[in-house]
Structures are given as structure tokens and as C-alpha cells.
Amino acid sequence: MSDGTSIEWTDATWNPITGCQIKSPGCKRCYAMKLAGTRMKHHWSRQGLTVDTKAGPVWNGAVRFNQPWLTQPLQWTKPRMIFVCAHSDLFYEEVPDEWIDQIFAVMAASPRHIFQVLTKRPERMRDYVFAQDGAEFLETATCPELSGIHPATLVRAAKEIRAELLDERTRDIKADMKRLAKGPSLIERALEVKTRDIPNVIPLPRREEMHSTAQIEAAIAAKAERINPSKPLDPAAAAAHRRLIDEMRAEEEAELTASTEAILEQRMAEVAAERVAHLPDNVVKLPETPLERYRRALSYQAQMKAGELTAPDAMWLGGYVTSAEFKAQSAIHEDFGDAYLS
16 A cells, blocks of 8 residues: 555555456466565565466455555645555455445545555446336446547546535635634634534543444445435345356356367367378378477477487477477476476
8 A cells, every 4th residue: 555656547556355356367477476475475565365376376265354554645735646456356255245335435545636446347346336126327437449549638537526526525614714803713612613613522441453434334334325225225135145056157168178178189189180191101290289299398308318209200399399399398488387298
């Protein structure tokens, strides 16, 4: 978490949640994952969230709720643009709704800020922000890529809106000051209120950490009432609904994966058959795929160590190990281990 950042499209980062899991190929270059497994590996907010591999640290799927940082935006008095969960995904499947509720409550209690929520799980975000009737939602958002808007343009527009809101509030404050100037002075009013309320004030010890405030609780209650003021949500029904959605999504992904693999296997077989059909009879038919040729090379290397490799096979091996294909296959084998050969 940082009040100030080098990220050009935001002013600060806020990490009430840390930890995640790889979702897409682009996640392999995640700066947060690398940082959690290297420089901040022993920090209490990152410890135990990654595993070491030959390719570097990788998220292990664990997630952590950093309660000491939950109310940080409430303490920032100057309006700013805040990147939410810069080292996680707020809508990662392992993040409970209760954590998301608390984070949205803090955002609702801090209208002076603009909160930027990025996710690779848009389906869960949609399920969370929309009410059960599909009509009500928490707020509106703009995706620059889908809207054809440059992110810098969107940032400038957001800052202009924030400036307009600040000007409006400034005008309201000046109007209140003029109204108060016509009556007793502001200091006299404050002393009168203080004198009247002193007998009712009870000093309380200050706590080092505040995990909840009256503003947060009021925002949570307002959200629950806004979703369905007449009928309370049934936790069991909501859980069953989420399970049904997850099962349907898993079935669709399994069908798509199976269909894609079948098409690829069929095409690879057709290409291999075409190659073999056009080879002369005196040419040795090599394995059809780069992986099979790589396996053959490993087998020949083992035979060479045992002194059992024939001269023709040794000549083939000598030429193959100098090829770009062998170097590429060796690099993949080194990154993923023997599981790549299965």
C-alpha cells in the first residue's frame, strides 16, 4: 500500500487483500507475484503466498485479508485516485463476499476519492455488483479497451469530474460561511455546543487499530437495504445459486477444452499423414511432432551413455542437438520439468 506511486494512471495504491492465482498466460509476468516471492517474501502481508519454481515465484492460491490497511482511504483527507488491490484481484474466487463487502463499504464512505478496481474475473464482478433482479447495481464503470477510449483520456475526464465536485462543495461551504456570518460567530456557536454537551461526554481509550467505524457499518446496512428492502437475502439460496453458476461455467469450459483438443489432435494427425505420404521410401520417417523428436533425442542420449547407440542414430543425434528446435525444447523441459514429456 502506498500513498503515492509511479503508476502513471493513479495516485495511490490500496492493498486490503494480497494473494492470487494465475488466471491467464499474461499472469506469468505479474509484477506483484514476483515481488511477493522475492523482495517482500518475508513481509507479513506476503509471507506464504507464493511457491518457488524454476521459472520464478508463482502464486499458490492463498489469499490474505490485511485488516490493518482496511480503513486507510478514510484517513486520506486529500482526494485522489486509488488503485484497489494492486497486489491481488478483488474478485478472485477465493476472496469471500464478506471481505468485498467491507472494502466496498470503505469506498462508499470515502466519496472524495475515485477508486479504480481492475479484475480478470469480470463474471464474478458482474454477479456481485448487480442485484438479484438484474436491474440495480452499485455504480457505473468504463472499460477503456472495450469503449475505444485511451486510458489517459479517461483519467483526465475523471480528474475533471473530481475538480467540478470540489468546486461545487467549495461553493456550498462559502455559502454556509456567509449564512453563519449573519448570526452569532462560529466560535460562539462551537463554545455553546461544547458547553452544553460536556456533561454527556465520556472519554474512551484510543485503540491502535480500527477495523470498523460507524460510517462503514452504515454503508453496509445501506447497501443491504438497497439490494432488497422488503425481502432479506437467503444465504443458503445465494450459495446454491453461486454453486450452480460455477458448475455451469465449469461444464462449458470442459466442453470447449475437449472440443479444442480434439480438433488440434485431428489436424496434427492430418498434417503428419500428409508429411509421411510425400516422403521417399529411402528416407527414414522421423517422429511427427517436435516433442516426439525431442523424446527420441533423449532416448538416443541415454543409449549413447550406455554404449548401445548405432552409427546412423548417432549421426542423426549429432545433427539434431545443434538445431534451434532442440534448444527450444530443452528450454521448455527445463522450465516445466519432466511433466512436459508426459
